[in-house]
Amino acid sequence: MAPRTDFPPVRACLFDMDGLLLDTEDLYTLCINIVLEKYGRPSLPWSIKAKLQGRPFPQSSAIFSQWAQLPVSDVEYQAEVSALQQKHFPTTQPLPGVVKLLADLGRTRYWETSAAASKDDSKDKKRVHIALATSSHANNFRIKTTHLTDLFSRRVLGDDKRVGPGRGKPLPDIYHLALSTINAGLAPGEPPIKPEECLVFEDSVPGVESGRRAGMRVVWVPHPMLKQEYAGREAEVLAGRMNEAADEGNRHGDGGNADAEVGELNDGWAEYLESLVDFPYEKYGMAIPPPEVESEPEMQQAAKEPIAAEESAKS
Incomplete structure (x- = not known):
């Protein structure tokens, strides 16, 4: 047209x-990948990250959890990521x-x-x-x-x-x-x-x-x-x-x-x-x-x- x-x-x-x-996007990825590596999971690919961007937390969290399959609860994961964000976001x-x-x-x-x-x-x-x-x-x-x-x-x-x-x-x-x-x-x-x-x-x-x-x-x-x-x-x-x-x-x-x-x-x-x-x-x-x-x-x-x-x- x-x-x-x-x-x-x-x-x-x-x-x-x-x-x-x-x-902030690379800082988000850094914090997530630190936790993923801790539990032996692969780094976050852009094919998944693209689906997380822009969405409210409940929706992005559900998408990530389904992909990551971490051996800890969503609450435990969020606590670990939040602690890392507290450290890196001020930069x-x-x-x-x-x-x-x-x-x-x-x-x-x-x-x-x-x-x-x-x-x-x-x-x-x-x-x-x-x-x-x-x-x-x-x-x-x-x-x-x-x-x-x-x-x-x-x-x-x-x-x-x-x-x-x-x-x-x-x-x-x-x-x-x-x-x-x-x-x-x-x-x-x-x-x-x-x-x-x-x-x-x-x-x-x-x-x-x-x-x-x-x-x-x-x-x-x-x-x-x-x-x-x-x-x-x-x-x-x-x-x-x-x-x-x-x-x-x-x-x-x-x-x-x-x-x-x-x-x-x-x-x-x-x-x-x-x-x-x-x-x-x-x-x-x-x-x-x-x-x-x-x-x-x-x-x-x-x-x-x-x-x-x-x-x-x-x-």
Whole structure:
């Protein structure tokens, strides 16, 4: 099919965290492999890891347990892995391009200041709202980000119970919730943001499907080994057609895929990027103010206000 090209400008960017903003994926693998080696099991292959990424804990735990066949209970395994994560997660760092990307998006608040609004060349430029939508729970979030206060000081965190059991990625609920959180905090008179005005940033295949099922545009920035795992099937991944939600539904006995339609191959709603370095804002209709506007009084005041953001964490 011919790809769509008449999209409205992006007004909201919704972010996954692990493997997308932070370099945690290799640390997850390291901790898991230490335990697997202890019990004489093979290292975690990417074919299995790909199925764990992006999913809430109960679902990913069930997949892993079925594959690993460890001689200890799930509770004992989790205790061992958690102890290792406590040791290694504090070393996490932002992935390439992340700090600049978030800073650039944060500066779009400039278009709402009185000085910007009075300029003719600014009247059609819009703020880009941001939200965090991750399956990582609050405790792990704190371990990973305590040393990164500059990056995460403007986030509202919490285990959001509005994402019901079994309703995590690859189903669309978490991104619907992230959008509703942003819309609830819009300035008076600002029209609600529509799903097609949202851009989801994901590294996992279930996450891409979640964004597509939410009716949003998606940027897929996978780990190089994950990209290799899906070589030749990139178009299916970008369309959200890897059947992840159906697989999830089969585990819950509800079909899993009745919430929203997935995309079509090469429909223009999603693209692959190797990294977030030099992100193409103009392609998505986003206008980024120059760095020097941060010194203006209006922006200094705006910087004191929290950016509307929410982590929808696993139950």
